[in-house]
Amino acid sequence: MENILQAFTSLLANKTRALLTMLGIIIGIGSVIAIFTLGDSLTGSLTSQMSSFGVNNVTISLQQTGESSLQNLRGSMLGYGGGGGIAEKDLIKESMLTELKNAFPDEIAAVALTDSVGSGKTAQGRNYANLSLTGVNPDYFLVSDPDLLYGRLIGQRDMEGLRKVAMVSDKLVKNMFGGEKPLGKQITITAGNHVDSYTIVGVYKHEASPLIPNTASDKDISTAVYIPLSTAMRVTGTTGFQSLTLMTAGGVDSVAFAETAGNYLGRFYSRNLDYRVSAFSMESMLSTMTDMLNTVSVAIAAIAAISLLVGGIGVMNIMLVSITERTREIGTRKAIGATNGQIRIQFIVESMVICLVGGLIGMMLGIALGAGGAALLGTPARPSPMMMLGTALFSMAIGVFFGYYPANKAAKLDPIEALRYE
Amino acid sequence: MAAMIELKNIIKRYYVGQPNELEVLRGMDLSVNEGEFISVVGESGSGKSTLMNIIGVLDRATEGSYFLDGIDVGAQPDKVLSGIRNQKIGFVFQTFNLIGRITARRNVELPMLYNHLPQRERSARAKELLEMVGMAERERHQPNELSGGQKQRVAIARAMANDPAIILADEPTGALDSVTGRLVMDIFHDLHRRHGKTIVLITHSQELAEETQRIITLRDGNIIAERAGGRQPGKEASA
Numbered sequence: 001m002e003n004i005l006q007a008f009t010s011l012l013a014n015k016t017r018a019l020l021t022m023l024g025i026i027i028g029i030g031s032v033i034a035i036f037t038l039g040d041s042l043t044g045s046l047t048s049q050m051s052s053f054g055v056n057n058v059t060i061s062l063q064q065t066g067e068s069s070l071q072n073l074r075g076s077m078l079g080y081g082g083g084g085g086i087a088e089k090d091l092i093k094e095s096m097l098t099e100l101k102n103a104f105p106d107e108i109a110a111v112a113l114t115d116s117v118g119s120g121k122t123a124q125g126r127n128y129a130n131l132s133l134t135g136v137n138p139d140y141f142l143v144s145d146p147d148l149l150y151g152r153l154i155g156q157r158d159m160e161g162l163r164k165v166a167m168v169s170d171k172l173v174k175n176m177f178g179g180e181k182p183l184g185k186q187i188t189i190t191a192g193n194h195v196d197s198y199t200i201v202g203v204y205k206h207e208a209s210p211l212i213p214n215t216a217s218d219k220d221i222s223t224a225v226y227i228p229l230s231t232a233m234r235v236t237g238t239t240g241f242q243s244l245t246l247m248t249a250g251g252v253d254s255v256a257f258a259e260t261a262g263n264y265l266g267r268f269y270s271r272n273l274d275y276r277v278s279a280f281s282m283e284s285m286l287s288t289m290t291d292m293l294n295t296v297s298v299a300i301a302a303i304a305a306i307s308l309l310v311g312g313i314g315v316m317n318i319m320l321v322s323i324t325e326r327t328r329e330i331g332t333r334k335a336i337g338a339t340n341g342q343i344r345i346q347f348i349v350e351s352m353v354i355c356l357v358g359g360l361i362g363m364m365l366g367i368a369l370g371a372g373g374a375a376l377l378g379t380p381a382r383p384s385p386m387m388m389l390g391t392a393l394f395s396m397a398i399g400v401f402f403g404y405y406p407a408n409k410a411a412k413l414d415p416i417e418a419l420r421y422e
Numbered sequence: 423m424a425a426m427i428e429l430k431n432i433i434k435r436y437y438v439g440q441p442n443e444l445e446v447l448r449g450m451d452l453s454v455n456e457g458e459f460i461s462v463v464g465e466s467g468s469g470k471s472t473l474m475n476i477i478g479v480l481d482r483a484t485e486g487s488y489f490l491d492g493i494d495v496g497a498q499p500d501k502v503l504s505g506i507r508n509q510k511i512g513f514v515f516q517t518f519n520l521i522g523r524i525t526a527r528r529n530v531e532l533p534m535l536y537n538h539l540p541q542r543e544r545s546a547r548a549k550e551l552l553e554m555v556g557m558a559e560r561e562r563h564q565p566n567e568l569s570g571g572q573k574q575r576v577a578i579a580r581a582m583a584n585d586p587a588i589i590l591a592d593e594p595t596g597a598l599d600s601v602t603g604r605l606v607m608d609i610f611h612d613l614h615r616r617h618g619k620t621i622v623l624i625t626h627s628q629e630l631a632e633e634t635q636r637i638i639t640l641r642d643g644n645i646i647a648e649r650a651g652g653r654q655p656g657k658e659a660s661a
Contacts, residue, residue, distance in 0.1 A: 419515070419519070
């Protein structure tokens with residue numbers, strides 16, 4: 001429409017002023033978009049991260065009664081196995097798990113068990129690699145699906161034979177052997193007061209977790225070395241588990257089953273004063289974390305909205321200045337027959353165009369910032385078209401809201417006074 | 423001939439009811455026929471501008487009645503007055519009052535835009551009008567690229583946009599040198615003769631007033647003289 005053309009003309013006539021006016025809107029919209037883009041990609045990566053663990057996983061752990069729940073959550077999240085502080089008699093025994101499996105054969109697809117020997121290192125000549133030595137059962141690889149580069153996984157026969165075999169990361173291989181083929185090679189691992197040699201049977205691809213920031217250099221990064229659970233348990237002398245992960249079968253409501261399984265195992269601890277069984281599904285944890293992220297996003301967005309408000313007031317201010325400057329023009333327009341409504345629309349459109357252009361610039365800036373930030377965090381950003389449309393509409397709404405008062409003032413000018421204005 | 427402008431006992435007061443109340447027009451009667459070319463002369467403060475504002479329906483009279491082309495203007499709401507200004511009246515100002523930053527053609531199109539004419543029609547009519555005032559080649563120029571005389575010609579084209587019944591010109595040559603002023607006056611004569619426009623020219627140049635058919639002289643808000651003019655335009659006034 002003619003008004004839009006006119007608005008652009010007057011925008012271009014005063015580029016510096018227009019830009020400064022738009023700055024508030026640009027910053028406001030830009031920060032809101034940046035936050036949402038970032039939040040969105042974080043939520044997205046969290047979801048995919050969690051579902052790589054499997055949303056149908058149920059984590060079962062022993063909680064010390066009265067202990068702060070935050071500590072429990074952290075302990076169970078990091079998957080600490082048996083040992084460490086808890087008495088042997090209190091641990092979840094394999095017999096209990098066998099009973100559980102027999103009670104729910106259709107619901108349970110796998111029971112992942114781990115036993116952490118501890119962090120340590122392996123060295124040969126000048127080469128070394130940091131590692132954490134963990135015993136796992138074959139079911140573990142169903143729950144957490146590592147990217148096997150070559151060789152094989154730890155199997156049932158390794159378990160039964162208490163074999164000294166190990167699955168190591170590609171990082172460790174690079175540090176220790178360079179280009180050489182690692183399969184079949186022996187590595188000597190020192191972990192705590194345990195020293196032993198293991199034969200490498202498999203190599204998996206190490207993937208950095210975005211949830212746990214890695215501060216060590218690439219060379220010093222610590223990766224997991226998996227050995228058979230039975231072998232690890234003999235080293236640590238443990239006979240049970242403080243935490244474990246159940247994978248539910250397809251079609252099973254994992255949120256509901258978490259409660260069922262928790263209650264079932266809870267019976268073994270009904271007379272235990274120190275520990276109780278806690279069970280939660282990844283799914284419910286995922287939604288908790290997503291909720292948390294969203295709350296933070298909304299809070300920051302609220303702060304950004306204040307800058308939008310300030311930006312809007314800036315637009316209103318500049319519109320008032322512009323109307324004073326163009327008093328004669330308004331008088332002329334009225335003399336040649338513009339109605340009050342037509343004058344009002346002209347200036348509202350002008351204010352809308354300022355805000356829309358500012359909003360679009362801010363949107364591009366925000367997406368660039370958000371995507372840049374997401375790239376730094378290693379999570380892909382995906383700005384949604386709905387959000388873009390919303391931004392455009394919202395900036396126009398700001399234009400209308402803050403442009404109405406000045407436009408109305410212009411519309412109500414007395415044409416004679418306006419024509420006489422110097 | 424039918425009266426195009428019919429003013430009866432027009433009184434205009436400012437600051438009504440206040441101690442500094444000011445009566446600018448004191449019961450003025452004026453009738454202008456369709457197709458007539460008249461001039462209004464008077465000193466500063468004689469009420470010329472106020473009269474022009476009332477004739478141009480930019481302002482309302484405090485008392486009295488005004489019929490424009492048969493319409494009782496005083497009884498109309500503001501929105502209707504906007505329409506009357508748009509379609510019945512063409513304004514030409516001393517200071518041209520073209521809208522900056524848009525081209526000559528867009529300036530001429532404006533009154534038609536406010537009259538909701540479609541783009542194609544606006545553009546064709548604007549070209550035609552600019553041609554009429556000899557500004558066809560400058561249609562893409564912005565006002566700041568035009569000389570005073572050129573601006574005034576564009577302004578006259580704009581005043582003609584909706585083919586109004588009357589042209590109201592307030593000191594149209596006041597800001598121009600005598601040569602371009604002559605050119606502008608010739609255009610008015612042309613509009614009067616060839617297009618049959620009713621023209622009210624407000625001026626304080628006695629010389630220009632002599633060219634019109636009738637000369638109204640104001641002083642202190644009253645018409646003090648009214649006489650026929652009609653001297654051949656462009657000729658020196660006989661002493």
